[in-house]
Amino acid sequence: MTKTRITNRIKELRQASGPLTQEQLAALVGITRQTVIALEAEKYAPSLELAFKIARVFSVSVEDVFIYPDEPAPANPPAPR
Amino acid sequence: MIAENTLETVSKQEKIAWVSLISTLLITGYFVSKMFDYDWQLGVYSYSMAKIVANSIFLGIVAELICAAIRRGPGADAVEDERDTQIRTRATIISYHFLVVLLAAAIGTLAFSPGLRLDFVTPLLVAYVLLAMLSATGIVKNVAEIVQYRRGV
Numbered sequence: 001m002t003k004t005r006i007t008n009r010i011k012e013l014r015q016a017s018g019p020l021t022q023e024q025l026a027a028l029v030g031i032t033r034q035t036v037i038a039l040e041a042e043k044y045a046p047s048l049e050l051a052f053k054i055a056r057v058f059s060v061s062v063e064d065v066f067i068y069p070d071e072p073a074p075a076n077p078p079a080p081r
Numbered sequence: 082m083i084a085e086n087t088l089e090t091v092s093k094q095e096k097i098a099w100v101s102l103i104s105t106l107l108i109t110g111y112f113v114s115k116m117f118d119y120d121w122q123l124g125v126y127s128y129s130m131a132k133i134v135a136n137s138i139f140l141g142i143v144a145e146l147i148c149a150a151i152r153r154g155p156g157a158d159a160v161e162d163e164r165d166t167q168i169r170t171r172a173t174i175i176s177y178h179f180l181v182v183l184l185a186a187a188i189g190t191l192a193f194s195p196g197l198r199l200d201f202v203t204p205l206l207v208a209y210v211l212l213a214m215l216s217a218t219g220i221v222k223n224v225a226e227i228v229q230y231r232r233g234v
Contacts, residue, residue, distance in 0.1 A: 030162065032092045032162050034091075034164075035162050035164045037233070038164060038234065041233060043232075044164055044233075044234060050163060
């Protein structure tokens with residue numbers, strides 16, 4: 001199974017806040033515990049709305065929770081005109 | 082103790098997919114085995130057919146009751162979320178393609194089989210074949226859902 005390109009710090013933030021269990025986080029954002037597991041395993045990319053909800057639980061910005069890697073630079077960049 | 086990072090625990094929607102798969106297999110198996118007993122030429126308005134249909138409906142109701150019990154059962158987790166919807170949508174697309182292939186195969190068989198005895202292809206038989214296709218499509222949908230849940234999509 002391929003992972004999504006979006007990585008996240010949910011597990012780290014969850015353990016730092018309490019710790020908060022997967023079940024508690026799931027209840028707070030209105031999802032199933034299995035979705036939290038899939039998110040932490042980076043096998044599921046959440047919707048924008050869910051991403052905001054999760055970030056709000058930890059009182060951080062979305063970019064502090066979810067990381068989208070930079071595109072690799074092209075081998076032969078187009079020459080400037 | 083349940084390990085936090087495994088998919089060992091089964092969500093309510095996955096349980097419902099399992100119940101749906103097992104009940105569809107049971108009902109289809111029962112129906113097909115009975116129809117083989119009657120050589121697939123049982124009249125729609127016969128007593129035997131009424132009994133088969135009544136038993137199938139009874140099995141379907143039992144399955145629905147089990148699903149309802151799962152939905153209302155214990156567990157603080159939400160019954161359904163965006164991932165469940167996404168999995169169901171993918172499974173529906175897969176089963177739709179499967180149904181299209183089945184229909185094309187059935188039409189191809191009817192249109193291009195020189196040895197096919199047309200007296201054998203009664204409207205009743207066509208109805209049973211369509212019913213079998215719908216059952217098979219339902220099974221494919223449930224299997225596609227379960228596979229996605231198990232893979233941890």
